[in-house]
Structure formats: C-alpha cells, structure tokens
Amino acid sequence: MPVHKSTVLVLRCHDWSESSQVVHVLSRDLGRLRCLAKGSRRPKNPFSGPLDRWMLGEAVVSVGDPERLATLMELYETQRFEGLHRSLPAYYGASTVTELVLALVPEVDPQPAVFDLAADALGHLAAVEPDACRATAFAFALRLLALLGYGGPTDRCVECGQAVSQDHPVNYSVGLGGPVCEACRPRDKGKVHRLSVKTVQAMAFLAAADWDQVRRVRLKPSTARQVREVLSATALELAGKELFAARYV
Numbered sequence: 506m507p508v509h510k511s512t513v514l515v516l517r518c519h520d521w522s523e524s525s526q527v528v529h530v531l532s533r534d535l536g537r538l539r540c541l542a543k544g545s546r547r548p549k550n551p552f553s554g555p556l557d558r559w560m561l562g563e564a565v566v567s568v569g570d571p572e573r574l575a576t577l578m579e580l581y582e583t584q585r586f587e588g589l590h591r592s593l594p595a596y597y598g599a600s601t602v603t604e605l606v607l608a609l610v611p612e613v614d615p616q617p618a619v620f621d622l623a624a625d626a627l628g629h630l631a632a633v634e635p636d637a638c639r640a641t642a643f644a645f646a647l648r649l650l651a652l653l654g655y656g657g658p659t660d661r662c663v664e665c666g667q668a669v670s671q672d673h674p675v676n677y678s679v680g681l682g683g684p685v686c687e688a689c690r691p692r693d694k695g696k697v698h699r700l701s702v703k704t705v706q707a708m709a710f711l712a713a714a715d716w717d718q719v720r721r722v723r724l725k726p727s728t729a730r731q732v733r734e735v736l737s738a739t740a741l742e743l744a745g746k747e748l749f750a751a752r753y754v
C-alpha cells in the first residue's frame with residue numbers, strides 16, 4: 506500500500522482491541538480517512554498515543570483500497586489544543602467542529618482549505634474567552650458550508666441574487682443553502698426557515714469577518730437559536746446526520 510506523510514487532525518477515536526484504536530482523521534493532503542492505529546494503546550507507541558481527538562501532528566499513513574481502513578503508522582503531535590478541555594463552551598464548540606467535518610466532508614477527498622479552516626477554528630476555540638466560543642463555532646460552520654459549496658452569500662437570494670429585505674424576516678432555504686426572496690421561495694421542496702434580519706446579518710458577518718472580529722461577537726440567545734436550527738437542518742438535509750454538540754453551543 507502507498508505510504509504518505511501528511512499533517513493530520515484527529516477527529517474521533519474508538520478502541521479496536523486491547524492495544525489498538527480506530528481513528529478518524531482529517532489529512533491535509535489525503536482528505537478524511539478512517540485508519541487503524543495498531544499498538545496505539547500500548548505504553549510505548551509511535552503515536553504520541555493513546556490517540557485522542559483534536560490531536561494535530563505529522564503522520565505517516567498507508568492508504569490502499571478506499572473501502573478498507575487505512576493504516577496510521579506514526580503520528581508526531583505538533584499542536585495540542587489544551588484550551589478545548591478548559592471550558593464547556595470550548596469543548597462543545599470543538600465537538601461541533603468535528604461533528605460537522607465527520608458529517609459533511611467526503612472521505613478520501615483532499616481539501617487543504619477545509620483542513621486549514623478546521624485547524625484554525627480549533628486553535629481559536631482553545632484560545633478565546635468562553636463566551637466567544639458560540640460565535641467562533643458558528644463562524645466555522647458557515648465557512649465550512651461555503652467551502653464545500655453548500656452556502657452562498659447570506660445577504661442575497663441564492664437563486665436570483667436580489668438583496669434580501671433589511672426590514673422583514675427572511676426565508677432561508679436549507680435545501681438551496683441560503684436566503685430566498687418571495688419569488689424564488691421553494692413551494693414544495695426542503696424546509697424554509699423564517700430568520701430575523703439580525704440573524705441573517707449575523708450569519709453574513711460570521712461567515713466573512715476576521716477571526717479577531719468574530720471573537721468579539723456575543724450572539725443573543727434568540728439569534729443563536731435560529732443559527733443553530735439552520736445548521737442542524739442543513740446537516741440533516743445534506744448528510745442525514747443529527748448534530749448533538751451543536752445543541753449546547
């Protein structure tokens with residue numbers, strides 16, 4: 506099987522045997538992979554292990570048949586996001602990041618920009634104040650959707666490009682991935698959410714602003730609830746997956 510070196514982010518781990526783990530990783534060069542890490546639970550192992558989610562490092566991976574598990578041969582941890590374990594908002598924010606990547610990013614499809622976005626988001630979540638974690642996690646989610654081609658500009662109708670109302674609640678189509686004007690509103694497909702103007706503005710801002718500006722955003726509970734509903738419905742629509750951690754963000 507071909508052997509590759511790549512920077513990887515560990516997304517999820519579970520025990521496979523007394524000595525080994527199955528590890529889901531996002532590789533910068535190889536995409537999302539499911540790997541067997543033989544011996545990772547032994548006291549001496551080549552993984553800085555036992556492996557745990559949110560480890561980021563340089564890995565050696567052997568990838569063969571995409572239908573079968575790849576083999577994680579080595580992992581040298583280069584970055585540890587200690588702050589993710591320091592507060593519940595950071596923990597749930599990071600859990601939302603990994604849930605969304607696992608749900609929406611296809612396997613064995615290299616997307617370096619997605620990797621960089623996920624690593625950046627975890628770094629920010631580990632560093633920002635607890636009450637900035639919600640905006641940071643939502644900013645990640647909206648950028649991920651845009652990178653994967655699911656989300657358009659959020660201040661215009663995704664069908665005709667007309668600017669959406671600045672005075673009235675906005676129809677947001679999960680199926681189409683953005684706001685829709687009254688004329689373009691789907692009559693029969695997908696669920697349409699009514700979002701307040703403030704929510705649409707917040708989503709547009711979070712999708713595009715510098716991370717330094719994102720960390721200063723404190724969303725009202727009513728705005729956060731609407732963003733959360735859109736994200737949850739989107740994950741369900743696109744991947745048939747429920748988001749669990751996002752309920753607590």
Ligand SMILES: [Zn+2]
Pocket residue numbers: 662663664665666667685686687688689690
């Ligand atoms: Zn329209």
